[in-house]
Amino acid sequence: MPLVEVIPNNATSTVAPRWTYVVDTGYDPSKVAFNPKDRKRVPARPGGPRGDTELSARQQTAIARRIAELSRDNDPKQVIAIPWKGAAAKTQNTRRILQYQRQIKHWLDDEEALLQQAPPPRAPAATGRAAALRRRSTLASIPPTPAEATTAEATPAPTAYAPQPNPELDSILSVEKSRPAPLNPAELEALLSAPPLLYGESHATLGAGGPPQRRFCDNCGYWGKIKCLKCGARICGLECKDAHEATRCLKWA
Amino acid sequence: MPPKGWRKGQTAGPRQTLVLDNGAYTIKAGLVTTGPSSKPTYDDCHISPNCIARSTRDKRTYISSDLDECRDFGELAFRRPVEKGFIVNWESEKAIWEHEFMNEGKGGLRCDPKETNLLLTEKPNCPKELQKNCDEIVFEQFEFASYYRSVGATFNAWHPSSLLSLPQECLLIIDTSYSDTTILPIYFGQLLQTAVRRLTVGGKLLTNYLKELSSLRHYNMMEETYLLNEIKEAVSFVAPSSEQFAKDLERTWKGRVGDKRTLDPSIVVDYVLPDYEQSIHGYARPHDPEKYRMRRGLQPQQGPREDLLPLGNERFAVPELLFSPTDIGLQEAGIPEAVMQSLSVLPETLRVGLLSNIVVVGGNSLIEGFMERLESELRVLVPAEYAMSLRRGEDPIKHTWLGAARFASQPELLKQVLVSKAEYDENGSGWLGRKFAGEI
Ligand SMILES: [Zn+2]
Numbered sequence: 001m002p003l004v005e006v007i008p009n010n011a012t013s014t015v016a017p018r019w020t021y022v023v024d025t026g027y028d029p030s031k032v033a034f035n036p037k038d039r040k041r042v043p044a045r046p047g048g049p050r051g052d053t054e055l056s057a058r059q060q061t062a063i064a065r066r067i068a069e070l071s072r073d074n075d076p077k078q079v080i081a082i083p084w085k086g087a088a089a090k091t092q093n094t095r096r097i098l099q100y101q102r103q104i105k106h107w108l109d110d111e112e113a114l115l116q117q118a119p120p121p122r123a124p125a126a127t128g129r130a131a132a133l134r135r136r137s138t139l140a141s142i143p144p145t146p147a148e149a150t151t152a153e154a155t156p157a158p159t160a161y162a163p164q165p166n167p168e169l170d171s172i173l174s175v176e177k178s179r180p181a182p183l184n185p186a187e188l189e190a191l192l193s194a195p196p197l198l199y200g201e202s203h204a205t206l207g208a209g210g211p212p213q214r215r216f217c218d219n220c221g222y223w224g225k226i227k228c229l230k231c232g233a234r235i236c237g238l239e240c241k242d243a244h245e246a247t248r249c250l251k252w253a
Numbered sequence: 254m255p256p257k258g259w260r261k262g263q264t265a266g267p268r269q270t271l272v273l274d275n276g277a278y279t280i281k282a283g284l285v286t287t288g289p290s291s292k293p294t295y296d297d298c299h300i301s302p303n304c305i306a307r308s309t310r311d312k313r314t315y316i317s318s319d320l321d322e323c324r325d326f327g328e329l330a331f332r333r334p335v336e337k338g339f340i341v342n343w344e345s346e347k348a349i350w351e352h353e354f355m356n357e358g359k360g361g362l363r364c365d366p367k368e369t370n371l372l373l374t375e376k377p378n379c380p381k382e383l384q385k386n387c388d389e390i391v392f393e394q395f396e397f398a399s400y401y402r403s404v405g406a407t408f409n410a411w412h413p414s415s416l417l418s419l420p421q422e423c424l425l426i427i428d429t430s431y432s433d434t435t436i437l438p439i440y441f442g443q444l445l446q447t448a449v450r451r452l453t454v455g456g457k458l459l460t461n462y463l464k465e466l467s468s469l470r471h472y473n474m475m476e477e478t479y480l481l482n483e484i485k486e487a488v489s490f491v492a493p494s495s496e497q498f499a500k501d502l503e504r505t506w507k508g509r510v511g512d513k514r515t516l517d518p519s520i521v522v523d524y525v526l527p528d529y530e531q532s533i534h535g536y537a538r539p540h541d542p543e544k545y546r547m548r549r550g551l552q553p554q555q556g557p558r559e560d561l562l563p564l565g566n567e568r569f570a571v572p573e574l575l576f577s578p579t580d581i582g583l584q585e586a587g588i589p590e591a592v593m594q595s596l597s598v599l600p601e602t603l604r605v606g607l608l609s610n611i612v613v614v615g616g617n618s619l620i621e622g623f624m625e626r627l628e629s630e631l632r633v634l635v636p637a638e639y640a641m642s643l644r645r646g647e648d649p650i651k652h653t654w655l656g657a658a659r660f661a662s663q664p665e666l667l668k669q670v671l672v673s674k675a676e677y678d679e680n681g682s683g684w685l686g687r688k689f690a691g692e693i
Pocket residue numbers: 217218219220221222235236237240
C-alpha cells in the first residue's frame with residue numbers, strides 16, 4: 001500500500017497549493033491595508049496564524065532548524081585563524097571584546113532573557129525635536145500648543161495649510177475628503193522620541209488575513225499535491241516520493 | 254606649517270572623516286573631507302568583502318580585498334564578523350579594518366585614526382551590548398579622534414539624487430541586503446523607531462537556499478557558497494506576479510510517470526560550472542536536454558567535458574521568498590505587507606508623505622523583476638487615493654554610503670553629532686550609548 005495521501009485540490013480547500021493573488025480565495029489584499037495594529041510584537045515562530053494546524057510539533061521543530069540553518073552567517077565548526085598581525089589589545093575592555101567567540105544568537109538570547117526578567121526601563125529619546133522639525137515641515141500640521149511655542153526657539157512655525165472642517169464642502173469635494181488629518185504635535189513628538197524596538201520585536205508578523213501557505217514538492221519544488229505519510233512533507237508524485245524517501249524523508253520527522 | 258598635533262586643542266576635530274557602511278557582505282568605505290567645497294561622489298566609495306576566507310586548495314587565507322587575488326573559489330570557507338547585520342566578532346573585524354584602512358595595512362584606503370573622524374553605520378535594532386562593544390573598540394582600540402554611529406538608512410535623507418531639499422522630509426527606505434530586509438520610515442533624517450519592520454529574508458538566506466536546493470537535486474554543493482552566490486546573481490529573477498509564478502512553475506516541471514512534460518528552454522537554463530583550471534567563473538545558457546543526458550552518462554560524451562547545473566524553478570522560487578517567506582515555513586510577511594505594517598502605526602499625514610518617496614537600496618533590488626513585482630503588489634495594498642512613488646537607488650549598493658558621505662562633508666551637520674575621544678574618556682561608554690540613542 002502506498003504511503004501517500006492525495007490532497008483534494010479544489011478552490012475551497014485551505015491547503016490548495018494553487019492560490020493566486022485574486023479574490024477567489026476570499027483574500028482581498030486591500031482589506032488588510034493598514035489594518036494590523038500589532039502593538040504586541042513577538043518573534044516569528046513556525047506555525048503562526050497562517051501556518052497550518054496540520055503541522056506536528058516535530059515538523060515545526062524541523063522547519064525552525066532548517067530556517068536557522070538557512071539564515072546562518074558562519075559555520076561554527078569552521079575555524080579560520082587570522083594570519084594578520086594587527087595591534088595588540090590596548091585596554092582591558094578591548095582585550096575582553098576581542099576574545100569573544102559568541103555568535104549573534106547568544107547576544108539576542110541575552111537580550112530576550114533580560115526582557116523576561118524585567119523589562120528594561122525604556123528611556124525615551126530627548127524630547128523637543130518635533131517642534132524644531134515641524135517648523136520646517138511642508139506637511140499639514142496642527143499649530144503648536146502654547147507650551148510648545150514657548151519652548152521652541154525664536155520663529156514660530158510657518159503655519160502650513162490646515163484644512164478647516166466644513167461638512168458641506170466635504171460631501172461635494174471628494175479630494176478634500178482624501179486630505180489626511182494634520183500632524184498632531186504630541187503624536188509626532190512621541191514618535192520621534194520613542195526608543196528602538198528590540199531585535200525580536202522588529203519582525204514583520206504574519207497577519208491573519210493573508211493568502212494561505214503554498215505547499216511545494218520537497219524534492220523538485222513543484223506544487224506539493226501529495227503528502228508523505230511517514231514525515232508529512234509534500235511531494236508532487238510517485239517519482240519524487242521515491243527521491244524524497246531516499247534523501248530527506250526522515251529529516252522532517 | 255602648523256606644528257604636529259596642532260588640531261588636538263581645537264574642538265573642530267580633524268577635517269577628514271572615514272565614512273564606513275559596514276555591511277555583512279561588503280564594506281563600503283571612503284575618506285571624506287569636511288568642508289564647504291567637498292562633494293563626495295560614488296567614485297570615492299571603495300567596496301571590499303567583509304570577510305576572511307580560507308582555501309583548503311591553495312592553502313591561503315585571504316583578508317577582505319586580498320580576495321581579488323584568488324583564482325580558485327572551490328570549497329572556499331568564509332569567516333564573517335557581521336552576523337544578522339551586527340558586528341559580532343571583533344577579532345576578525347579588527348583584522349579586516351586594520352588591513353583595509355590603517356597605515357600598516359594593504360587595502361586601498363590609508364588613514365591614521367588619531368587624525369580621523371569615524372562615521373559608522375549600523376543596522377536598526379542592534380542589541381545594546383553589541384553597540385557598547387563597538388563604541389569601546391572604536392575609541393579604546395582604534396583611538397579615532399571622534400566618532401558618530403547611527404542607523405545607516407537615515408543618511409539616505411541627505412542623498413543628493415533627489416530634487417527635494419535636504420534632508421528629505423519624508424523618506425521610506427526599503428533596505429534589502431545580504432543580512433535581511435528592513436523597512437525604515439525616516440522623518441527629516443530621523444528614524445521612526447516604532448515603525449521599523451524586518452524580514453529575515455536577505456541575500457544570504459537566498460544563497461543558502463539555492464545551495465540547499467542544488468545540493469538536494471544535483472550535486473553536493475554545500476561547501477560552494479561563493480559559486481552559488483555567483484549563480485544566484487546570474488540567473489535569478491522575480492516572477493511578475495503570483496499568477497505568473499504558478500505559470501512558470503508549470504513550465505519548469507518535469508511532469509510525472511505517464512504525464513511527462515518537456516522543460517521550457519526559454520526559462521530552464523544550464524549553468525556551466527567553472528573548473529577553476531580553465532575557467533574561474535561559470536555562465537548560464539538555455540537548457541539542452543541532450544547535453545544534460547550526456548553529463549549524466551545516459552548518452553556518450555561529445556566535445557569537451559562540462560559540468561552542468563540545470564536550473565529551473567530555482568531561478569524564481571528562490572527570490573520569491575522576499576515576497577512570500579511562508580514558502581519555506583518562515584512565519585513572516587513579505588516585503589509589500591511589511592511596508593504596510595510599518596505604515597500602519599504612523600499617522601496618515603506621514604503615511605502619505607512616506608508613500609510619495611520610497612527608495613529601495615541593497616543588492617537584492619538588482620534581481621531582475623524585483624522592482625516591478627514590488628511596485629505592483631504595493632499598489633494593490635496602498636489605498637487607491639494615495640499617490641505612490643517608488644524607485645531604486647541609482648547605485649543601490651552605495652546609496653547609503655553616499656548619503657552618509659554628503660552628511661559627513663558638511664561641517665555644521667557633523668559638528669552636531671560627533672563625540673570626541675576626550676569626551677568619551679571623560680564620560681565612558683554607557684554615556685556614549687545614551688548619547689547616540691538620543692537620550693541625552
Ligand atoms: Zn516533485
